[in-house]
Amino acid sequence: MLRHNQRFLTQLYILADLFCTLVVFLAAYWLKFESDLLDSVKSVPFSTYLLWGTIYSFATVLIGFYLRFYSPKRRSNFSFDVLKILQIQSTSFLGLLSLLYFSNESNISREFLLIFFILNIIFIGLYRFIVKNVLSSLRRKGYNKRFVLILGAGSVGRSFYRNLMNRPELGYEALGFLDDFHDEHPLEYRHMRPIIGKLDDLQTILKNHPIDEVIMALPLEAHSKYGQIIDACEKAGVKTLIIPDFFDLLPARPLLDNFAGIPLINVRDVPLDELSNRILKRWFDILFSLIAIVLTSPVMLAVTIGIKLTSPGPVLFKQERVGYNRKTFHMLKFRSMHVSSGKQSDTQWTVENDPRRTRFGAFIRKTSLDELPQFFNVLLGHMSVVGPRPERPFFVEQFRDEIPKYMIKHQIRPGITGWAQANGLRGDTSIQERIQHDLFYIENWTFIFDLKIIGKTIVKGLMNKNAY
Template sequence: MIRRSQGFLTQMYALVDFLCIQLVFLFSWWLKFQSGLLPSGTPIPFDNYLLWSVIYGALILGGSYSLNLYAPKRKKSFSFELMKIVQIHAGSLLLLVSILYLLKEVDVSRSYLFLYAVSNVLVAGIYRYLLKYSLRRFREKGYNKQFVLILGAGSLGRRFYMNLQQHGEMGFEAVGFLDDYQDKHEPSFSEYKPILGKVDELAGILDRMTIDEVIIALPLQAHPKFAAIVAACEKAGVRTMIIPDFYDILPSRPYFDNFAGIPLINVRDIPLDELRNRFLKRTFDIGFASAAIIVTLPLLVLIAVGIKATSKGPVVFKQERVGLNRRTFTMYKFRSMRADTASTGDTGWTTENDPRRTRFGTFLRKTSLDELPQFFNVLFGHMSVVGPRPERPYYVEQFKEEVPKYMVKHHIRPGITGWAQANGLRGDTSIENRITHDIFYIENWSLLFDIKIISKTFVQGFMNKNAY
């Protein structure tokens, strides 16, 4: 059954949030006006600030309830939770400033408000991360379990069971299966939890056993039974989730739309289709690329000198690649091949011990330093810092016929690095695996995800054993 304690936990979350906000208020007040570490300015009565802190806390709680921040999140990543925290605090701060303006409260320190708001986001993020981490560890040890009953012991139900076993930190345990066509598993799946009965016995099993969620993993021909199944679950107070029999063609995070009053599943929902997300990513790209060019400018000069000193020809190699919306663009790289053979690379892979490479070019490829000019592609709008790697038109035409969903990668700007590259899929590696990672990135994009990929790229280093 649904945990009765959920309402209590929600109230505790709200109470802790409110108390943290007031503690941050006291800390910010001390730091700004009493510590002597910051310019204090004109002193303002403590009671005035305390009143606005209480109002800010009320706004935070209202925003948290409206955005479902207190709903169960064991299935959600921390980045999802952190993004909501930032949105709620930013919106609440704007509301507070608007209220101050309307009431003509001019005696408020702007630097104090900034300190107060930033501290609140940091404290909320840190304490929720520690709580989420502790709960995951707690669940891995077998505590705070939620029990799942799977309807359907076919390939769909078995696959869900197998995936569930690989995520013990989420705290879900399958108690068994219900199936109309078999009463026990095949010998090769004998280690699975038992088949407890037929689907029509669901109501009785929900009465006898502690079940928190029912997972419907039935084939399409069982669709007439769905209404009775959902009704039985709701009567028992049990959550119901449906795995569509066609789930393998859906994105990792399907989006439900509404058309003419009918709910529809959007097969390819892309976060970067939203204007605000595109603006956020583009702003980050311009800032990051500009900083990278400034920081690496001495290195760019040294590499240019090295190329000129070791071989004849231009410093920068230009190659046509396919980018956003299947449009071609000119991608820049430091030249790593002899000038008289570089152009032959448009329709041929670079191989190990490739005679076309220069000695200095081999070093540039192995260290990925040949990619540095692509930060200019980012500034020009051809590329992003993070995204699927762009490919040459010749291979795009080939791969779109051979690799399923290959062309999905062109729904967003290509990147200098990506989720595939951050997971070691660079150079001479599986195209299918790369596309799987690229599509996951496209469907799950967030600014925090970009930062994670960049951080992972730096931590792993730029040495590429698969680069020839």
């Protein structure tokens, strides 16, 4: 039977968020007005600050409900919490500033509000991180368990069971399987939970056992029983989840979509299809690229001089690449090779000790300095700071037939660096492995993931033995 502790946990989270916000408010007030660490003139009484702090606190809770921040998150990653915290706090902060403007509260310290806003993000994120890790640890030890019943003991049901057992931090335990076609597992799967009955036994088992969720992993032949099964689960107050029989054909994260009022399975969930995510990523790209161009301008000037002094020809090298939505663009690089025909450079890989390289070109390729002009590609919207690396049209036509799912990488903007490059997959490395990393990035994009890739690239990816 479905447990009724989620409402209690939601209320507990709300109280904890409000308490944390109150503590942060007091800390921010002390830091601004009482600590002598900052210059302060207190022209508004404490009670006024407390009033607006209370309004802000309750606004974060209401916006949190709207953004599903208090929905069950047992199966979600912490990055989900981080993104929601940023969204909630930013929206609440902008709302508070608007209210202050319309109420003519011009004497409220904006510096205090900024401290309050930043500390809220830090402390709520920190306590949520601690709570999530404590709960995961307790679940590994067998506490706070949820029980599932798997309908279907075929390959789909067994795959789900194996994956579930590999994630003990989720705190799920399988009671067993129901199946109309098997009485017991094949010999190699006898270590799994047993088959405890037929599908017609579902109602009795739900009545006699504490089942929280029923997982339907049935073949297409059992489609006629779906309605009966769902009715039995809903009558018992048990959640029902359906694994399509063709799930092995789907990518890691398909999406249940709605089209003309009909539910559909969107074969691939691309987080960057959402407008808010695209806007966030684009603004970050612009800001990061501007900062990078300013900071590296002395380096780019030195590289320009080095190219001019060591070989005749242009400083920049423009090459056609395939980017977002399979459209081509001209990617910029510092020229690292002797001037040659466009056809030669567009259809040949760079190899170790490539005779086409200049001596200075070998250095800037090894140190990735030849990639710096691509920040201008980012500003123009051709590329992103992070994304799959773009390829030349000649090789795209070749790989699209040879490598499964290769063309999916063009569903987002290409990047200066990517998950594959951050893991050392540059130059003479497996195209298949690169695509696997690119697909993982496309399906699992978060803003935090981008920051992780950038950090990993800076630490590990600038000098690379495969960068010929």
